[in-house]
Amino acid sequence: MNHRRVVVTGLGIIAPNAHGIQDFEKALRDGKSGIRFLPHLEKLRFGCRVGGIPENLDQISEEYFPADILHVLNESMRYAGIAALDAWTDAGLHIPLPDDDRVNWDSGAIVGTGIGGADTLGVIIPKVNEGRTRRLGSAVVEQTMSSSVSARLSGLLALGNQVTTNSSACSTGTEAVIMGYERIREGKADKMLCGGAEGSSPYIWAGFDAMRVLNTGKNEAPEQASRPMSATAGGFIPGAGAGILLLESLDSAQQRGARIYGEILGGAVNSGGQRNGGSMSAPNSEGVQRCIRAALHHAGIGSEDVDVINGHLTATMADPLELANWAAALERTPSDLPYIHSTKSLVGHCLGAAGGVECVASLLEVHKGFIHGSINCEDLHEKIQPYEKRVVHHTIEKDFKTLIKASFGFGDVNSCVVFQKYEG
């Protein structure tokens, strides 16, 4: 079977530090943090009172959705819709009118979420408990079903191919990209919108705060709070938003003369089986390394071909282990590891959206030839200090060829994808 080549022709992003790829590229280059103090978390007595929430959502939403649709979208659905519509139009495609009955049978969407409609559940649970189910209204199912972040896209864009939601905790967004890539590669679709979306509800973030995995030590200095690879990391900072890529077969992209951000050479997903140090919340290093090596193998490149790593790097105690796993999987010494950086230093950890947001960042970097700075790690963790020269502290302008992106999630699940500059 001849597998088809798959490229990325559209990008959509609504992130804590920017909406739209132009502003997002500038935010990445400038090292702009999207982490802010959140008074409502103080009121709720969270330990961590900072987070990354996209700004001006209400205003942006009114520009993107007709009134009869907008009022039934919860936060994560809006993020997904905005990023998907942006990716679609960024790819040079037209948004169909609601009364145009033609369906895009060869286009679909795999947009994931980690915790999905928790904000809606938070509102309905008290009503149900009070015996007021009759007063819930009609939108609860579409807002709380796991596929809420993808289902609406079908109608907005008349998608007739597979439209679904994957969920694999913080690996979700990257896994979605790999799933869409495989679908196009096998000839089952021409275009797939892939990525992740996550809301900012305290109901989503509370569980992490309760686990004491969020940084509670920088509430007074929000922009310094997300500190991947730092000796004073102290836990991750929760974020929200959506990052969605329009994947397309190379044939389709060439036929319509589309601009190509980069090619997806290959990818892999696996689980560490929660053995050998792996657990619900910690990775089995062998699983991580196998996933990285499988992605390289599948991409048909050697570890020496990798120029840049966009890591998972959340700012927890797992960061030093991640660096060691990259070095082992790529058979590199600390001093010749590919350049490594963390997009989470700027936007926090967008959970189910993280992989989507970070894949958008990665494609911009591949296409435009830069590696954004990873902020707040001036004081590198002692186990990361041997990698010092490979950690990108400040944005580098560099035309490079190959970037590898990984995401890891609760459940000991891993995903890894290889992007390459498209050169024909």
Add this chain to the structure above:
Amino acid sequence: MEEKVIFEKVLEILKPYVREAEDLKTATKETDILNDLKVNSSRLVDIILAIEDEFDIEVSDDEADEVQTIGDAVSLITGKI
């Protein structure tokens, strides 16, 4: 309450649910809520809840099923207030 006032209030309630707000400008009592205003059928539940709140009435599911036109809604409300 005058029927005209009830009619105007029903139009206001329908506003978030119609595909084209312009269509409400030419709406009459004969205007069909689903077919003419292209309201998603599942949203009728929300419209009935909004009517209950606005006019402080209760509408049974059977009564709600009978509402097809704006005039049906106005008659239902008139009979209950």
